[in-house]
Amino acid sequence: MLTKKVALGLSRNILTLNCDSILGCVIAARRFSENNFDILSDEKKNRKQLVILGTGWGSYSVLKNINKLKYDVIVVSPRNHFLFTPLLCSTTVGTLEFRSIIEPVRGVHFRNAQDFHLSSALSIDTKRKVVHCQSEIHPKKEYDIQYDKLVIGVGAVSNTFGIPGVTEHAFFLKELVDARNIRDRIISNFELATQPESSENDKDRLLHVVIVGGGPTGVEFGAELYDFLTEDVSRHFPVLQHKVKVTLIEGNKILGSFDKRLREYAEKKITKRKQFEILQAFVAEVNEENVILSDGTVIPCGLVVWSTGLSPRTFTKQLPFEKDKFGHIITDNKLRVQGISDESIFALGDCADIDVMPLPATAQVAERQGRWLAKYLNGQTEKEFEFSNMGMLAYVGGYTALSDFKPKALKFTGFHSWLLWRSAYLTRLGNWKLRLQVPVDWTKTFIFGRDISRF
Amino acid sequence: MLTKKVALGLSRNILTLNCDSILGCVIAARRFSENNFDILSDEKKNRKQLVILGTGWGSYSVLKNINKLKYDVIVVSPRNHFLFTPLLCSTTVGTLEFRSIIEPVRGVHFRNAQDFHLSSALSIDTKRKVVHCQSEIHPKKEYDIQYDKLVIGVGAVSNTFGIPGVTEHAFFLKELVDARNIRDRIISNFELATQPESSENDKDRLLHVVIVGGGPTGVEFGAELYDFLTEDVSRHFPVLQHKVKVTLIEGNKILGSFDKRLREYAEKKITKRKQFEILQAFVAEVNEENVILSDGTVIPCGLVVWSTGLSPRTFTKQLPFEKDKFGHIITDNKLRVQGISDESIFALGDCADIDVMPLPATAQVAERQGRWLAKYLNGQTEKEFEFSNMGMLAYVGGYTALSDFKPKALKFTGFHSWLLWRSAYLTRLGNWKLRLQVPVDWTKTFIFGRDISRF
Numbered sequence: 001m002l003t004k005k006v007a008l009g010l011s012r013n014i015l016t017l018n019c020d021s022i023l024g025c026v027i028a029a030r031r032f033s034e035n036n037f038d039i040l041s042d043e044k045k046n047r048k049q050l051v052i053l054g055t056g057w058g059s060y061s062v063l064k065n066i067n068k069l070k071y072d073v074i075v076v077s078p079r080n081h082f083l084f085t086p087l088l089c090s091t092t093v094g095t096l097e098f099r100s101i102i103e104p105v106r107g108v109h110f111r112n113a114q115d116f117h118l119s120s121a122l123s124i125d126t127k128r129k130v131v132h133c134q135s136e137i138h139p140k141k142e143y144d145i146q147y148d149k150l151v152i153g154v155g156a157v158s159n160t161f162g163i164p165g166v167t168e169h170a171f172f173l174k175e176l177v178d179a180r181n182i183r184d185r186i187i188s189n190f191e192l193a194t195q196p197e198s199s200e201n202d203k204d205r206l207l208h209v210v211i212v213g214g215g216p217t218g219v220e221f222g223a224e225l226y227d228f229l230t231e232d233v234s235r236h237f238p239v240l241q242h243k244v245k246v247t248l249i250e251g252n253k254i255l256g257s258f259d260k261r262l263r264e265y266a267e268k269k270i271t272k273r274k275q276f277e278i279l280q281a282f283v284a285e286v287n288e289e290n291v292i293l294s295d296g297t298v299i300p301c302g303l304v305v306w307s308t309g310l311s312p313r314t315f316t317k318q319l320p321f322e323k324d325k326f327g328h329i330i331t332d333n334k335l336r337v338q339g340i341s342d343e344s345i346f347a348l349g350d351c352a353d354i355d356v357m358p359l360p361a362t363a364q365v366a367e368r369q370g371r372w373l374a375k376y377l378n379g380q381t382e383k384e385f386e387f388s389n390m391g392m393l394a395y396v397g398g399y400t401a402l403s404d405f406k407p408k409a410l411k412f413t414g415f416h417s418w419l420l421w422r423s424a425y426l427t428r429l430g431n432w433k434l435r436l437q438v439p440v441d442w443t444k445t446f447i448f449g450r451d452i453s454r455f
Numbered sequence: 456m457l458t459k460k461v462a463l464g465l466s467r468n469i470l471t472l473n474c475d476s477i478l479g480c481v482i483a484a485r486r487f488s489e490n491n492f493d494i495l496s497d498e499k500k501n502r503k504q505l506v507i508l509g510t511g512w513g514s515y516s517v518l519k520n521i522n523k524l525k526y527d528v529i530v531v532s533p534r535n536h537f538l539f540t541p542l543l544c545s546t547t548v549g550t551l552e553f554r555s556i557i558e559p560v561r562g563v564h565f566r567n568a569q570d571f572h573l574s575s576a577l578s579i580d581t582k583r584k585v586v587h588c589q590s591e592i593h594p595k596k597e598y599d600i601q602y603d604k605l606v607i608g609v610g611a612v613s614n615t616f617g618i619p620g621v622t623e624h625a626f627f628l629k630e631l632v633d634a635r636n637i638r639d640r641i642i643s644n645f646e647l648a649t650q651p652e653s654s655e656n657d658k659d660r661l662l663h664v665v666i667v668g669g670g671p672t673g674v675e676f677g678a679e680l681y682d683f684l685t686e687d688v689s690r691h692f693p694v695l696q697h698k699v700k701v702t703l704i705e706g707n708k709i710l711g712s713f714d715k716r717l718r719e720y721a722e723k724k725i726t727k728r729k730q731f732e733i734l735q736a737f738v739a740e741v742n743e744e745n746v747i748l749s750d751g752t753v754i755p756c757g758l759v760v761w762s763t764g765l766s767p768r769t770f771t772k773q774l775p776f777e778k779d780k781f782g783h784i785i786t787d788n789k790l791r792v793q794g795i796s797d798e799s800i801f802a803l804g805d806c807a808d809i810d811v812m813p814l815p816a817t818a819q820v821a822e823r824q825g826r827w828l829a830k831y832l833n834g835q836t837e838k839e840f841e842f843s844n845m846g847m848l849a850y851v852g853g854y855t856a857l858s859d860f861k862p863k864a865l866k867f868t869g870f871h872s873w874l875l876w877r878s879a880y881l882t883r884l885g886n887w888k889l890r891l892q893v894p895v896d897w898t899k900t901f902i903f904g905r906d907i908s909r910f
Binding site for chain 2 (some may be wrong): 104114141192194196239436
């Protein structure tokens with residue numbers, strides 16, 4: 001039992017705690033570890049200023065691994081948390097809750113509140129060594145930040161290929177706010193479909209979900225929809241269950257980056273599902289109630305999720321650095337931006353590409369680059385960045401997944417892969433809070449079903 | 456261990472499960488209990504149609520306790536969940552998560568998806584026995600629902616007393632979406648205050664929270680702010696901690712409905728806190744950056760939370776029934792609306808008042824009325840509704856609370872009251888999902904602190 005004394009002591013952040021219980025000690029240790037930056041403030045003040053742009057896989061990985069005794073770190077990002085993207089699809093239907101897959105950047109990695117800026121970088125002045133920023137909350141507020149070393153890890157945006165109506169009517173699946181919008185739309189459509197004024201045509205349209213793009217995100221979103229359909233729609237909206245339809249539109253093969261056998265397994269699994277269809281086609285237009293294909297076919301639908309790859313951000317586009325044909329900033333294999341002679345600017349993740357070693361735009365690549373870059377900046381390595389693919393995982397719904405690892409023997413499908421998928425991601429979650437919450441969410445979903453409340 | 460068979464079986468809602476484990480049986484039983492409405496569909500079809508307006512304490516309590524063998528129940532509400540309002544304040548700063556205090560209305564209490572309407576009632580035609588409704592998602596869609604019995608439990612809205620600027624600039628604290636907006640504003644203000652462009656004056660303003668109204672909601676919101684300030688701001692924004700200020704404005708005494716000794720304890724406790732102030736004053740205007748008092752004093756602030764009591768909804772106002780001076784629908788002590796001779800319309804909770812027995816507008820009253828009304832409609836009682844106050848609880852922050860129960864001996868303050876407060880609410884939560892999640896949230900907050908991510 002925790003005594004009142006411990007409880008009150010902690011609440012006031014007194015570190016000389018009455019640790020008369022194991023739990024008390026654990027908590028005290030944790031809180032202390034989070035506050036131990038104070039000891040750094042006595043260090044000599046001639047640390048270099050490292051500015052990191054972004055809080056995605058690459059940037060966050062630099063932040064986590066950088067030696068804060070060597071650098072004063074400033075992070076600039078329009079997002080004050082790190083998002084565990086591989087589980088983002090699970091939040092769209094409520095298998096996991098939104099806050100179960102994010103880690104706040106503040107508090108854990110900073111000495112001062114001012115070392116994190118909820119802002120976007122607008123431009124870089126390489127001569128004055130200054131990043132020009134714009135506040136995310138108050139867009140009129142613009143200001144400069146000085147850097148000695150700069151890490152660009154701003155990621156990318158969804159690629160619409162300039163197709164009309166995509167930006168206005170389709171939902172992307174990149175940020176938590178996207179997942180929240182999708183969840184809200186799904187619930188709203190089901191609610192609307194049950195109302196007396198909805199015709200059979202309305203219902204068919206409202207309950208038709210079109211996913212554009214057959215990469216892992218598109219397929220995993222479809223998988224979550226399938227689970228939602230079989231496990232929850234059947235309970236909450238039994239009369240609507242047979243009305244729901246999911247169409248996955250892909251110009252080529254789905255899961256192109258996976259091993260052929262796994263790909264075929266996924267395709268077979270998905271097409272076997274009565275209300276699921278894979279359509280090999282190209283989208284020409286999206287409007288409020290339809291997707292229009294390049295052959296003129298009109299597909300009425302209530303939700304379009306767009307996941308057809310990436311395109312550089314406006315910020316990346318206007319940077320005065322050399323780019324490849326996709327608009328990625330070109331770096332050498334020490335992640336140094338080409339044309340910057342004094343080794344002051346690095347780029348990594350989805351906004352960059354290594355000239356001699358083009359890599360896929362995945363979380364894994366960005367995370368490994370970040371870890372390597374931190375080591376390099378810490379002076380712990382002189383070797384160039386190297387990458388060997390650890391493998392890939394993808395959930396296909398109904399307690400089955402794909403796992404595609406290097407040795408042939410480790411290419412699994414089915415229930416075992418699903419177990420591997422869950423345990424792999426669980427161990428990769430960045431802190432104990434998430435490692436506690438995610439299994440609680442999974443358990444709740446398994447026992448009680450998903451929450452379809454709308455607010 | 457649950458086998459794959461059980462897992463897959465459940466996922467397909469097959470009730471003939473391979474229940475080879477205790478957990479499996481528990482889950483199967485739970486799922487079955489949620490699906491047992493099927494057996495009702497064989498019953499004779501001459502059930503009366505009971506329409507319930509609202510999903511708050513009163514209406515939801517009728518829904519939970521009504522005999523579904525006797526009535527076909529239809530619920531009309533702009534909210535498809537029940538909100539456990541006593542814990543709403545805890546979600547504004549992240550002590551609890553939003554979905555931890557709501558129960559979906561669907562799935563649990565209905566046979567058919569069509570028995571719940573995400574709509575608002577616009578008017579009642581007592582002659583045709585029809586409620587005219589408007590879809591919450593698609594405001595152009597309007598339609599009628601027939602009733603044999605009608606329960607009006609639509610609650611009330613926050614009372615602005617017509618003070619200019621309140622609707623536009625202040626935040627209410629009635630629904631989950633209010634709590635989400637407040638949380639977002641608090642985080643945004645802290646983020647903005649740390650940015651280089653913010654002057655000292657900006658910071659003082661941004662971090663000044665004004666609470667208008669000293670009832671339980673205002674005081675409990677202040678209490679949560681206090682915990683947030685001492686436990687989390689100190690960790691995430693240490694330089695800003697001394698800047699934060701909270702002012703509670705109340706025209707009379709705070710917690711007017713509580714016992715004098717408890718009230719004084721709360722007042723002493725709050726005013727002892729360095730950055731907290733109780734101001735006996737009246738508000739004349741609210742604008743984007745200030746609260747202006749009736750004596751002309753201008754109070755710059757970054758957030759105004761308005762909680763000064765209730766006022767009837769537009770729907771209630773236009774109903775052709777007799778009202779009291781506050782605009783409540785007058786009922787007799789069998790909750791029957793006056794002037795309706797055939798006992799077809801009942802009203803309860805914050806939108807109604809019993810002519811001979813005026814009661815406070817609390818969750819407790821509404822919940823007890825709902826339970827009584829269900830019993831009455833079920834034919835289980837002929838007695839009139841009676842109410843004796845069970846007592847009140849209020850959290851005042853820093854692990855202390857007030858508990859005000861009938862016998863003098865049960866008027867507690869301090870840590871013991873806090874324990875009572877937590878356990879009382881925990882046992883009152885409506886289902887096992889919440890009873891699992893709320894303690895998890897409390898544990899997470901205690902060990903890891905509150906989540907200040909913004910999305």
